[in-house]
Amino acid sequence: MSVGLPVAHESAALHVTGHALYTDDLVHRTHDVLHAHPVCSPHAHARMTRLDPAPAHEVEGVVRVLTAADVPGVNDGGVKHDEPLFPDEVMFVGHAVCWVLGETLEAARLGAAAVEVDYEPLPAVVSLTEAIAAESFQGGQPVVSRGDVEHGLAGAAHVFSGVTEMAGQEHFYLETHAALALVDEGGQVFVQSSTQHPTETQEIVAHVLGLASHHVTVQCLRMGGGFGGKEMQPHGFAAIAALGATLTGRPVRLRLSRTHDMTLTGKRHGFHAQWRVGFDDEGRLMALEATLTSDGGWSLDLSEPVLARALCHVDNAYWIPHVLLHGRVAKTHKTSQTAFRGFGGPQGMLVVEDVLGRCAPLLGIDPLDLRRRNVYVDGQATPYGQVVRHPERILAAWDQVVSTGQIASRSAEIAEFNAAHPHTKRGLAMTPVKFGISFNFTAFNQAGALVHVYKDGSVLINHGGTEMGQGLHTKMLQVAATTLGVPLARVRLAPTRTDKVPNTSATAASSSADLNGGAIKHACEQILVRLTGLAGDREVGRDITWDELVREAYFSRVQLWAAGFYRTEGLHWDSTAMEGHPFKYFAYGVAATEVEVDGFTGSYRVRRVDIVHDAGESLSPLIDIGQIEGGYVQGQGWLTLEDLRWDESDGPGRGRLTTQSASTYKLPSFSELPEVFNVALLEHAHEDGVVYGSKAVGEPPLMLALSVREALRQAAAAFGTPGTSVDLASPATPEAVFWAADRARSGGADHVVVGLPGAAPDRPDPAAPALHPRSEQAAHESVEA
Ligand code: MTE
Ligand code: MOS
Numbered sequence: 001m002s003v004g005l006p007v008a009h010e011s012a013a014l015h016v017t018g019h020a021l022y023t024d025d026l027v028h029r030t031h032d033v034l035h036a037h038p039v040c041s042p043h044a045h046a047r048m049t050r051l052d053p054a055p056a057h058e059v060e061g062v063v064r065v066l067t068a069a070d071v072p073g074v075n076d077g078g079v080k081h082d083e084p085l086f087p088d089e090v091m092f093v094g095h096a097v098c099w100v101l102g103e104t105l106e107a108a109r110l111g112a113a114a115v116e117v118d119y120e121p122l123p124a125v126v127s128l129t130e131a132i133a134a135e136s137f138q139g140g141q142p143v144v145s146r147g148d149v150e151h152g153l154a155g156a157a158h159v160f161s162g163v164t165e166m167a168g169q170e171h172f173y174l175e176t177h178a179a180l181a182l183v184d185e186g187g188q189v190f191v192q193s194s195t196q197h198p199t200e201t202q203e204i205v206a207h208v209l210g211l212a213s214h215h216v217t218v219q220c221l222r223m224g225g226g227f228g229g230k231e232m233q234p235h236g237f238a239a240i241a242a243l244g245a246t247l248t249g250r251p252v253r254l255r256l257s258r259t260h261d262m263t264l265t266g267k268r269h270g271f272h273a274q275w276r277v278g279f280d281d282e283g284r285l286m287a288l289e290a291t292l293t294s295d296g297g298w299s300l301d302l303s304e305p306v307l308a309r310a311l312c313h314v315d316n317a318y319w320i321p322h323v324l325l326h327g328r329v330a331k332t333h334k335t336s337q338t339a340f341r342g343f344g345g346p347q348g349m350l351v352v353e354d355v356l357g358r359c360a361p362l363l364g365i366d367p368l369d370l371r372r373r374n375v376y377v378d379g380q381a382t383p384y385g386q387v388v389r390h391p392e393r394i395l396a397a398w399d400q401v402v403s404t405g406q407i408a409s410r411s412a413e414i415a416e417f418n419a420a421h422p423h424t425k426r427g428l429a430m431t432p433v434k435f436g437i438s439f440n441f442t443a444f445n446q447a448g449a450l451v452h453v454y455k456d457g458s459v460l461i462n463h464g465g466t467e468m469g470q471g472l473h474t475k476m477l478q479v480a481a482t483t484l485g486v487p488l489a490r491v492r493l494a495p496t497r498t499d500k501v502p503n504t505s506a507t508a509a510s511s512s513a514d515l516n517g518g519a520i521k522h523a524c525e526q527i528l529v530r531l532t533g534l535a536g537d538r539e540v541g542r543d544i545t546w547d548e549l550v551r552e553a554y555f556s557r558v559q560l561w562a563a564g565f566y567r568t569e570g571l572h573w574d575s576t577a578m579e580g581h582p583f584k585y586f587a588y589g590v591a592a593t594e595v596e597v598d599g600f601t602g603s604y605r606v607r608r609v610d611i612v613h614d615a616g617e618s619l620s621p622l623i624d625i626g627q628i629e630g631g632y633v634q635g636q637g638w639l640t641l642e643d644l645r646w647d648e649s650d651g652p653g654r655g656r657l658t659t660q661s662a663s664t665y666k667l668p669s670f671s672e673l674p675e676v677f678n679v680a681l682l683e684h685a686h687e688d689g690v691v692y693g694s695k696a697v698g699e700p701p702l703m704l705a706l707s708v709r710e711a712l713r714q715a716a717a718a719f720g721t722p723g724t725s726v727d728l729a730s731p732a733t734p735e736a737v738f739w740a741a742d743r744a745r746s747g748g749a750d751h752v753v754v755g756l757p758g759a760a761p762d763r764p765d766p767a768a769p770a771l772h773p774r775s776e777q778a779a780h781e782s783v784e785a
Pocket of ligand 1: 224225226227340341342468469470471472509511512513627630696698
């Protein structure tokens with residue numbers, strides 16, 4: 001049994017020795033490669049009035065300039081037909097208007113600088129608040145509704161209202177976007193792409209080139225991180241490379257520099273939420289009404305499904321009888337925001353955690369108790385109608401964290417510490433995670449695989465998923481070895497390509513092991529049925545070896561390879577009513593985080609983290625623990641460090657991303673790792689109906705980091721008098737924490753205005769003052785008896 005063993009990542013040795021090949025490494029193995037460089041818009045919004053590529057041709061080494069006139073097919077790089085590949089209206093600073101091909105990257109860069117472009121600047125909407133005020137929206141405006149919110153609020157003992165804002169996040173995968181395109185003698189286009197979604201890359205390349213899909217093959221060796229950023233965004237780059245290759249007959253390489261990657265490509269959506277919430281006297285949630293507005297950027301990309309997932313996760317792990325959630329996507333003149341680990345789930349969950357964190361002191365209830373008493377119990381359903389199965393696992397994980405994390409004694413120690421230290425405060429918070437597994441869009445929940453058993457008994461597998469470091473390939477090798485009953489070393493895996501397994505879904509939604517694992521298992525089982533039929537009474541291993549049986553099968557003309565297919569059963573989703581059973585199951589987890597905040601500077605340390613996470617019957621425990629640690633730290637980065645800033649001034653730089661590199665954009669590094677970091681997998685967590693009882697693990701742990709934000713809030717509140725409700729900006733950078741602590745200290749804490757019962761929360765209150773330069777969070781909690 002390979003499944004369940006703590007094996008190393010299948011490429012670990014290659015990763016650490018630098019031998020692992022990524023798309024751009026192939027350039028050095030390819031002859032005659034041309035390099036592509038973009039000509040980028042300096043304006044956030046403008047009409048292009050003239051484009052003259054001629055001066056570029058004067059530059060030595062420039063081979064060709066690609067413009068809209070070169071596109072034989074559809075001039076669009078997306079699936080929504082709102083992303084012209086060569087635009088005539090630029091929609092954000094950095095928007096590429098054309099691409100220059102050169103013998104060297106430097107020649108292409110100089111050529112791009114020589115291209116002459118005239119623009120007629122147009123008004124630009126940059127911030128989310130501006131977009132809301134201007135009613136600049138795009139796409140559908142879904143509503144999730146259950147019960148009667150007005151009735152629920154009217155019956156509630158305590159009603160609060162507020163605004164919650166959160167920033168986006170740069171993916172900062174180590175490998176930037178890359179594509180290398182070749183054309184063979186028959187006109188077959190072959191694109192190596194750093195893509196989470198090879199099939200869609202293939203489709204976009206085909207439609208840009210005006211070809212049928214069978215003319216285009218896309219391969220992805222592996223990615224140096226994707227995190228959702230390569231789910232939709234690689235297509236246009238692959239199409240540019242492919243277009244260049246078809247026009248010049250030479251291989252074309254497109255690899256973004258870090259600055260270009262940060263300037264040109266989409267990020268996690270920032271969100272704005274306005275809410276009203278009601279609690280009963282015991283602190284039980286009675287009703288929640290909220291309007292969530294995401295910052296979609298210039299085009300739709302994946303903003304609608306991201307919004308849908310956000311709305312489906314506002315409840316997080318909590319039962320709320322009456323719910324009314326409105327969602328909308330703002331259109332702004334920024335990069336087109338896209339998938340990012342959690343896919344809107346983190347943003348939805350941040351809303352309810354922010355609500356609970358801010359209301360707990362006003363209710364006079366310890367946040368730990370407030371959260372625990374609202375957790376789902378058996379028989380309850382989510383606001384969109386899916387029954388929450390195994391909710392007792394949330395409490396099992398909770399109680400395990402409480403006991404192994406010694407939460408009670410540490411809470412007492414923290415209270416003592418805080419009483420003794422006027423300028424340093426500690427906080428300890430626990431938050432749960434409930435994350436729906438499956439693509440909301442039912443059709444995507446299918447996968448294919450190809451399993452070859454060679455005459456010598458060795459096995460080669462191929463499946464539709466891509467490897468981005470998450471360990472999918474390792475798990476698939478384990479599944480194949482286990483199903484066939486051979487040692488792990490007998491199985492190899494070939495790179496993902498669209499001519500092996502067609503019509504694949506994106507490697508996303510954390511479901512790739514479930515889906516592709518199901519397909520691999522199906523393929524292996526077909527082979528196994530044939531082999532055991534041939535073996536008859538002979539038992540493999542005892543009476544006949546695997547190798548002998550395989551050899552015998554070949555000579556008996558038994559087919560030794562199979563294609564596998566898997567579809568997740570039992571799913572349905574009505575995207576208009578926002579109702580159904582979109583998820584096969586929920587992944588659960590609980591985290592406790594302790595922080596220490598310095599009152600003079602707002603700087604902080606993460607002293608200790610305890611996590612119990614539900615990965616079902618883990619396929620690969622080392623991989624899963626790595627995913628949990630990595631997910632938590634990436635979430636910690638989003639919530640505490642990573643501070644995307646756009647120039648919102650009226651100056652010439654308006655709309656420019658001012659944090660364009662690692663020097664201005666702070667990522668988590670070793671120094672921010674929790675000093676004590678305990679991660680355990682929930683036991684007795686077999687999940688029926690999923691491959692070998694496992695559960696998806698890729699995204700859910702990111703949201704465990706909400707506990708660090710809540711711990712920082714509590715530490716900041718400890719600078720004030722007990723019962724202080726603290727409004728903390730997201731990201732909770734040291735600066736933001738300083739201001740939060742400062743408000744708590746000055747007693748004024750949150751700006752409190754008397755809420756208007758029945759006021760529609762669908763518009764931000766323009767009169768609400770910004771509390772400090774960064775937070776812009778107008779907290780106007782109001783307590784009504
Ligand atoms: N882990 C690593 N190391 N690198 C990544 O890019 N992406 C995350 C997660 N874990 C990612 C990662 C995201 S956004 C998703 S959806 C899942 O992995 C996708 O892979 P899975 O479906 O195999 O879990
Ligand atoms: Mo992950 S955001 O679903 O690629």
